[in-house]
Amino acid sequence: MSTIDKVAGGVGNFADDTVGASKVVNGFARKIFPDHWSFMLGEITLYSFVILLFTGTFLTFFYEPSAAETTYVGNYAPLAGQHVSEAYASSLRLSFDVRGGLIMRQVHHWAALVFVAATIVHMARVFFTGAFRKPREINWVIGAILAILAVFEGFTGYSLPDDLLSGTGIRIAQAIILAVPVVGSYISFFLFGGEFPGQDFIPRFFTIHILLLPAIMLALIVVHLMLVVVHKHTQYPGPGRTEDNVVGFPLFPVYMAKAGGFFFIVFGVIALIAGLVSINPIWAYGAYDPSPVTAGSQPDWYMGWLDGAVRLMPGWFEFNLLGFTFSMNIFIPTTVVILFTMGVLCLYPWIEQAATGDRREHHLLDRPRNQPTRTGLGVMALTFYVLLWISGGNDIIAHMMGLSINDITRFLRVAVFVLPALAFVITKRICLGLQRKDREKALHGRETGRIVRLPHGEFIEVHAPLTEVERWTLVQHDSFRPMEIEDRLDAGNPSSLYGKVQRRLSKFYFEDRVEPVTPAELAASHHDHHGEVEGGHHDAVDAGNNPAIGTSQTLHG
Amino acid sequence: MSDIERAEEAHGQAGTTLAKPAGGLPDRFENPGLPPHQHRMGDTDPKAAKRAERQVAILLLLSMIGSIGIIVSIIAIKYDGSFDRIGLSTRAIGLSMFLSLFALGVGAVHWAKTLMPDDERIDYRHRQRGTEAERAEAVAILKEGAGEAALGRRPLIRNTLVGALALFPIPAVFFFRDTGPLPGDDLSTTFWKAGDYLVKDPEGGRIRAADVSLGSVVHVLPEGIEEEEDVLNQKAKAAVLLMRLEENLLTEKSADWGVDGTVAYSKICTHMGCPVALYEQQTHHLLCPCHQSTFDLTQDCKVIFGPAKRRLPQLPIEVDDEGYLRASSGFHEAVGPSFWERG
Numbered sequence: 012m013s014t015i016d017k018v019a020g021g022v023g024n025f026a027d028d029t030v031g032a033s034k035v036v037n038g039f040a041r042k043i044f045p046d047h048w049s050f051m052l053g054e055i056t057l058y059s060f061v062i063l064l065f066t067g068t069f070l071t072f073f074y075e076p077s078a079a080e081t082t083y084v085g086n087y088a089p090l091a092g093q094h095v096s097e098a099y100a101s102s103l104r105l106s107f108d109v110r111g112g113l114i115m116r117q118v119h120h121w122a123a124l125v126f127v128a129a130t131i132v133h134m135a136r137v138f139f140t141g142a143f144r145k146p147r148e149i150n151w152v153i154g155a156i157l158a159i160l161a162v163f164e165g166f167t168g169y170s171l172p173d174d175l176l177s178g179t180g181i182r183i184a185q186a187i188i189l190a191v192p193v194v195g196s197y198i199s200f201f202l203f204g205g206e207f208p209g210q211d212f213i214p215r216f217f218t219i220h221i222l223l224l225p226a227i228m229l230a231l232i233v234v235h236l237m238l239v240v241v242h243k244h245t246q247y248p249g250p251g252r253t254e255d256n257v258v259g260f261p262l263f264p265v266y267m268a269k270a271g272g273f274f275f276i277v278f279g280v281i282a283l284i285a286g287l288v289s290i291n292p293i294w295a296y297g298a299y300d301p302s303p304v305t306a307g308s309q310p311d312w313y314m315g316w317l318d319g320a321v322r323l324m325p326g327w328f329e330f331n332l333l334g335f336t337f338s339m340n341i342f343i344p345t346t347v348v349i350l351f352t353m354g355v356l357c358l359y360p361w362i363e364q365a366a367t368g369d370r371r372e373h374h375l376l377d378r379p380r381n382q383p384t385r386t387g388l389g390v391m392a393l394t395f396y397v398l399l400w401i402s403g404g405n406d407i408i409a410h411m412m413g414l415s416i417n418d419i420t421r422f423l424r425v426a427v428f429v430l431p432a433l434a435f436v437i438t439k440r441i442c443l444g445l446q447r448k449d450r451e452k453a454l455h456g457r458e459t460g461r462i463v464r465l466p467h468g469e470f471i472e473v474h475a476p477l478t479e480v481e482r483w484t485l486v487q488h489d490s491f492r493p494m495e496i497e498d499r500l501d502a503g504n505p506s507s508l509y510g511k512v513q514r515r516l517s518k519f520y521f522e523d524r525v526e527p528v529t530p531a532e533l534a535a536s537h538h539d540h541h542g543e544v545e546g547g548h549h550d551a552v553d554a555g556n557n558p559a560i561g562t563s564q565t566l567h568g
Numbered sequence: 569m570s571d572i573e574r575a576e577e578a579h580g581q582a583g584t585t586l587a588k589p590a591g592g593l594p595d596r597f598e599n600p601g602l603p604p605h606q607h608r609m610g611d612t613d614p615k616a617a618k619r620a621e622r623q624v625a626i627l628l629l630l631s632m633i634g635s636i637g638i639i640v641s642i643i644a645i646k647y648d649g650s651f652d653r654i655g656l657s658t659r660a661i662g663l664s665m666f667l668s669l670f671a672l673g674v675g676a677v678h679w680a681k682t683l684m685p686d687d688e689r690i691d692y693r694h695r696q697r698g699t700e701a702e703r704a705e706a707v708a709i710l711k712e713g714a715g716e717a718a719l720g721r722r723p724l725i726r727n728t729l730v731g732a733l734a735l736f737p738i739p740a741v742f743f744f745r746d747t748g749p750l751p752g753d754d755l756s757t758t759f760w761k762a763g764d765y766l767v768k769d770p771e772g773g774r775i776r777a778a779d780v781s782l783g784s785v786v787h788v789l790p791e792g793i794e795e796e797e798d799v800l801n802q803k804a805k806a807a808v809l810l811m812r813l814e815e816n817l818l819t820e821k822s823a824d825w826g827v828d829g830t831v832a833y834s835k836i837c838t839h840m841g842c843p844v845a846l847y848e849q850q851t852h853h854l855l856c857p858c859h860q861s862t863f864d865l866t867q868d869c870k871v872i873f874g875p876a877k878r879r880l881p882q883l884p885i886e887v888d889d890e891g892y893l894r895a896s897s898g899f900h901e902a903v904g905p906s907f908w909e910r911g
Contacts, residue, residue, distance in 0.1 A: 275676070
């Protein structure tokens with residue numbers, strides 16, 4: 012027995028004696044995880060969170076969470092001798108006097124930007140592939156809560172240096188609180204310890220930023236990952252993959268190396284960006300003072316959509332009634348929009364469940380094209396989000412493109428409603444088109460690019476039939492039909508309110524659909540082309556009289 | 569493969585789609601099972617495997633160089649307060665960290681992809697939902713426990729328990745009572761009162777009315793505000809813009825509250841409280857840089873565009889005997905963003 016074996020044996024023996032490690036190893040070491048690049052988006056989120064914990068801890072060793080006035084002495088000459096807050100002075104010292112301090116600050120800030128971005132892209136992946144379906148509804152809700160907490164965590168974090176830009180952001184946050192009907196003024200006075208800005212918000216935001224929110228997020232992340240283990244990871248459809256298996260590679264050693272290595276890749280890339288690209292240069296903004304402001308004030312990117320919503324709101328949404336002020340021009344685009352977004356996000360799995368009447372477990376992911384309505388809704392939501400985000404930069408756009416800010420704002424006020432609806436319709440049509448293409452391919456095979464002239468003079472392109480392995484991905488999915496033409500066992504009672512809503516939803520989701528090719532259709536298609544070379548028979552697919560395609564009207568009709 | 573088929577069948581039964589038989593052929597295609605495994609170069613060619621091994625080792629060596637580079641960068645690049653040094657240090661540490669971390673990561677991934685087994689393996693899933701027997705057992709256990717607690721037979725305990733549990737978290741809210749004072753009239757009042765002199769912000773010094781030239785704009789604070797304990801809180805409400813334009817362009821009220829076309833307006837946006845710091849001299853518009861609310865000075869600072877609702881409040885000013893500008897009263901209304909009690 013070699014020394015290594017002896018040491019490993021000793022460690023293993025101790026671990027098993029004390030914490031039952033052998034059971035853990037037996038249960039987890041060879042767990043299978045499926046492979047796909049899109050599964051790494053969640054990993055990026057997790058790893059940037061870990062990087063934030065490391066770098067954030069370092070920053071707390073130097074940062075002084077205090078609004079007390081001090082005279083800045085340090086390496087940054089332009090501000091020498093100025094009266095600033097301890098928070099700002101210590102952030103400057105961290106940047107200019109602590110070796111490696113600036114890069115730690117920049118890694119922290121860049122990792123935060125990446126964290127929120129990766130969270131949202133990961134959520135989009137989960138949404139578009141239907142990974143939120145049973146049994147993962149709760150994990151979707153946990154993810155949605157994590158996403159909004161990430162935004163608040165980011166906001167409280169970039170408020171801490173107490174520079175001019177972040178102070179302006181806090182001022183806006185305070186106005187959002189003031190705009191809450193009935194209790195707004197009280198919440199603001201309790202949060203800020205009196206008037207804005209006061210002395211208390213810095214230590215309070217510090218506790219929220221480094222303890223309260225990270226603790227909640229860490230707990231939720233642990234549950235999020237435990238549920239991934241409990242449910243086993245979803246997988247994309249393909250030959251050999253079923254709802255009852257998971258095809259991939261073992262945790263030890265393959266994923267240990269791949270996922271572990273990926274952590275270092277993410278960390279390395281963020282360090283590279285942080286080393287080369289300056290972020291949040293607080294020394295250039297100066298200390299916070301409520302009187303001056305810089306033109307083109309922009310929050311961190313993930314706050315942009317709310318800032319944009321605020322910018323688009325016409326002022327007449329504010330009104331006085333019964334001696335009270337209703338600041339709906341602020342309350343609606345901030346508090347209401349956040350609550351509405353969170354509500355819809357959290358409820359979405361059940362909304363879709365009502366439409367499908369499907370209570371089965373799903374472990375095979377959807378190809379987005381096979382769920383045209385869901386994909387359309389997702390793109391609609393993203394379009395809305397991006398338009399709000401663009402609105403948040405309307406002044407920058409006006410400046411860069413030499414346009415009138417008033418025109419841009421007026422355009423966006425309309426566009427924010429029209430373009431998402433348009434995006435929904437276009438996306439849904441593209442999905443249906445892609446499904447038709449899949450049908451075409453499954454029925455007639457793949458185009459070879461070889462043109463043949465038939466004896467009677469017709470030119471056709473030769474199609475090569477697909478193997479059953481190639482065909483499977485195109486034909487494996489379920490296609491729901493509206494409940495009015497096909498009752499589903501799990502559908503609610505049609506005379507109840509829920510049953511009615513469910514049927515309307517079902518019609519909305521599945522009225523337009525393209526069903527996958529069946530073995531009978533494939534056989535019929537081969538029969539049709541008996542003795543001739545496969546040609547492009549688009550008509551057969553697009554025709555309204557094909558019972559597999561079209562609307563419920565044609566099916567009824 | 570038989571396992572997969574078995575699993576397929578199991579799922580077919582769990583499905584609720586009503587199947588429609590179609591003339592002898594199955595309703596759906598059958599899962600063809602995993603395609604045959606494609607071997608990599610390294611699996612069959614020992615030379616390729618050896619090459620991959622060397623590549624991984626080189627990457628790991630690069631990572632070591634990077635790690636040492638971080639240490640060298642921190643020790644060797646001393647801070648002398650110059651921007652160049654800080655920039656050099658940040659870039660050197662950043663690039664070394666990249667090499668150290670990225671090469672390590674790529675090395676590990678390359679090792680996994682080229683040398684570790686890449687044949688796909690299969691695990692089986694289990695439904696989250698228990699079997700009918702398990703569920704029945706769970707229900708029986710819960711019923712038994714509930715029976716032992718006998719809450720159904722003891723409504724008095726049940727009801728008081730609900731009451732106690734509902735009430736106990738509420739006091740927690742009251743612990744926050746002293747996180748801040750009640751608003752009182754703090755949101756409606758400012759530092760300005762009759763007789764306060766206007767001083768320049770930030771340089772200080774009273775302003776002589778005759779020195780305010782046509783078309784100019786001056787950032788203004790009330791004299792004495794810098795001595796206040798809560799100077800930032802006061803500034804957040806008392807900041808004022810002083811502008812002079814031809815008197816006939818102003819409304820009658822505006823002109824009345826000003827001095828020879830010199831007028832003072834609150835600089836705190838009535839939307840969200842940002843300083844309305846951009847003055848367009850040609851159009852006499854004031855623009856808030858945060859959300860682009862636009863106020864027209866010639867219309868008593870009425871909102872002409874953007875998300876703000878209320879006009880900027882005007883500060884009435886007058887000239888003293890020596891020609892210096894001072895407030896003839898405080899603001900007549902609350903400045904800054906709206907709040908519920910503002911009315």
